[in-house]
Amino acid sequence: MKKTLIAVSILAVLLLVLVAATPPQGSSPQSTHAKAHTGAKPSTVSAHAPAGSTSNCLAPPTVTSTTPKDFALTRQADANCFAWQEFISLGWTASSRMRGQPDTTVPAAKIGAPLDVKPTVWETYKESDEVFLPDAAKPGAWNSWPAGAAIKILGGMKSETDSQPALDLSEIGQASPGSPWLTAQSKLLTLYERRMNEDEFNYIVNNNLYNATTQQTFVTSPGISLPDGTATSAAYGPLGSIETKAAWIELPNNADWPRYKISRANIRYPDGVERKNVVVGLVGLHIIHKTALGQQFIWATFEHRDNCPSRDEVASGKLKAKYTYYNPKCDPKTDYYGCAANANPATYKGSKTPNPYNAPNQIVRETAIASRPNDDVVGLNQYVWNQIKAANPKSVYLNYELVNTLWSNQNTTIQPGARTPLFAGQLSPGPSQEPVTNTTLETYVQSLTCLTCHASAPIASVQPQAATKIFDPTKAPAPTNPYAADYSFLLDNAQQPKANQGNH
């Protein structure tokens, strides 16, 4: 059954590609005698044609609102095409009636329309704090809007109904040691949000996994295995689990707005007092998706093209005039971090020395976006921009690029009771090839790769019950790693019901 679903989903695209394949341009053979050669003499060629390249992925990205269920073939090229198709479809203007669904009345010509603050599909996914509530309260229905002072107002859905849409972007710490922050050259902090799609939401709610206590038993039987879009998880939805993590920057200058996917946000900086409504621009986006062929998830990450230069570009002096996170004219005498590239603000000058939030970080991309033949992200970016440009020459998505896509070709199902770290092997790209990181989300750990950390994602911990016995070390169980949460750090946010919380 699983195979049938995949085959059906791929078949239409593949046959279309194969049937639509056109004969070689300018090389139609004229001769048909027995020793005729093709007109195309094998030769060495340049790595990138100006039109870009899909590296012959079976489902080249198109400007459509349909989110793909899986990649067509277990190839890097197909993973990259899948990633871009997700970015396009999840970046489609969202339905005003149904969270997580596209507004199919919006034409391709409106893809990424400048100055459009309407939420996109992924922005109407459930924010983590909507799902994991204090005292393990049951979350509202998928289409419900938050209410009450105890629940944060999140912009994704409020924007559907309010004249003053708002995002809550109170998170500033990155997922690396010390929770470092990232300050743009504008001296403004980068803000983050984490969301999940309806399939994952249904899985968590239907199985009471918003409750940390439930997780403790569920993880061993039947086991925490987020939906993958196959028949076995059809009860939760057709797509499989999707999570997003976004990085935003306040854009006080409206001249910047036409180049960004923008949203209205209600924010409060850690050194500020009042919340305020601002316009923010998207600077980074992770999309992770569990699929039949991606049991270790397929990890795609995108960035705004003006974020920062690569280390190679810095070395060669091929720099833009301005970047969001890099100052080409940085002066070590006046720069707080002495223009040190990727200085970690949580540890710079020692972890006990508080560093200012408003000191800009000088960020460079440690690993240039891949362009080798087997992972030609540069070529695919160009190809997709051409498609977007043909639909909407002013689309803000022309300013975003795929950084890379990570997946495991072992595709191992996680067994019940698995403990951290989960399997994170046979990755593509390999760990000795290009680390897959985002300069706005893993700024200071760019040598790592997504699964380096996510393999250790635990289930939520619970407070122990009051001790009733004297501790006997000879009978204590051997220390073990925590149970694993199927690579998702969201589940760790679950709390216990108040009655179950321990007294110490």
Place this chain on the structure above:
Amino acid sequence: MPNGAGSPKPVQPEYQYDPQTESYQLLRFTTPACNNDFPDDPSAYDQLAALWSQNVDGFEQQAICGNPWNSLYQAQQTAYYNPLRTPIPAGSFAVDVAWISFPNRLIQYLGQNQTPPNPYNLPQEQLWALADNGELAKYPIPQNRCPQADWNGPLQPYGPYGPRGWLDEYCEISVTRDTNNKIVRIDFTCENPEYYQTLWRISPQRVAEVFEAALNAGAPADRQITVTVEDLQLLDPQTGQPVIDPQTGLPAYNPLNKWNSGPVSVRTGDPAQWSGGAMHLTATPNTLQTEIGLGAGATVQRLTGNTDPQALICCAQYGQNYRNSDPHIGQTINLAVGAGTNISLADPPGLYIQMPSFAQYALPADPKLPAGAKPEDCWQIVRGYERLTDPITNAPYPGSFILHAAFQLPQSWIDAGVSFTVGDIKIAGEPIRYGSQVLATLEIALFGRPIPPVVAAPPEACVASPPTVTQAQPIQSMYATVWNAFYGTIIHPPTPPPGGPEVLASNSSIIPPLVSAGDENLALVLVYGAPTGTNPLPQPQWPTIVWTLPDGSADAAITTTVTGFNPSIYYAPPGNTYPSNNQLLQLTVSIARNAPQGVRGVVIVPAGQVFSPAITPAPAYLVVGPKANS
């Protein structure tokens, strides 16, 4: 010879275009990577190309045939097409299937944080060392690998067992170190052994020249070697004399010769003692015939498990579990067919080294480095090409066609006076102490070409053994003199096999022997799997042999007498990972003067049975051709 390491320009594949059907017909398989080892001798190249195409065509037919003799659900694998016999619609593009060339079984069976966990838990440093030296004798691994590796069941020594057997991702290396034991060069090869066997048939001298040119490419003057035909020829293990191949009248080829054996190249000390190099694959599963067979086997849609590479390889029983390569190749091909295509390896079929990712390489800060020097300057393509244009689409293939590369300092850096070696270059912050560190940064790939389906592929059950085996499975045919030398030559790999010595026969090739019309009383051998297994058979129970024409009928022009039977031949048939017990027939074969030239199949008719269409001929087990050098 202008360029012994390969031609500066790729040769042109030969297709015939049919404007009526807008399709291309391949006229002959092209030599690997479109490389030409006879750029100075078009006639010799034509001979080579014709013989190569004939051999590959045989592999393709064998792959599609599968195993109808002693296995169920593994035959008539027709969703794999033979491009020599199937028109390719214009515009049908090729797809790369790529995998990391560091052997994943070392990680899976010996490394940390694996599923299922192993008892060794070795750190990365030790895995690098083991990948370079193969000292694996103290690390037995599970015999039972399905549905997952079973560490509670019986264990067996880590294989494959050859001198580079553990490098089983279709990429092998040989590391050269200086007197300080620092790496100065790493040779990488993905060339299949069948090509060198074929090239040797055309010209042993050219093989020697290709070896010498490739292993000296870019090497400093004080590390240049001389390779002679004598270095490469097969010796009789009893007499030490060259074994004469009846096909050519010349010495036969030794695939584990002194310049292509083991992971170490010795280029210090007495030059007379120098040895080592990596010119073609030697791990027993690293053959082109196997790769094509795997490709065909993977096209079969299974009733379950198609999305899980481990489940699929357990079900379909192709290749070896936990490699980066086999399960991944199988699943990708399976998915392509499941999506409604037929598929074949794109011409030129082969395994190809891909450009490494240099993202995590760093050069030492040496003031004498030439301006603009980059780590990738040390990656030197010795044979093959970084990019080729696909004649069907007139667009670049999505990958590289590199056959042999060397990682070493460019001569210009040495001339500039740099004070470091390869061993001082870092990858992810670690100095290159092992060749395998570089292996982890590059991929090997094959190229498949899906086309709209010619033949439907209904799903089948998992491969299984029939309740009763009644037929015999042909495995390999060869001239007896050559076989005897191969089988009698004992290899001493770092990890010996459990059931007997490792023999050179495991490194032979599934290439049919050449006979000629009028030949009489030729001594051949046929290795096979008898339905009676290793049971001794009295002469009356020996099978009979029938050679078949392309239409499957018996070729009355060839008479064969079975003159001997050996119930236990312990070796890894070329393409297999582990040795097994097989059977061998000694044959005396005579060819009528009027026998038409061409490739023959073979049918082994067990005693008590008769030749009939009920027994599928095994394709390409004998070639009737012109006399040697005629």
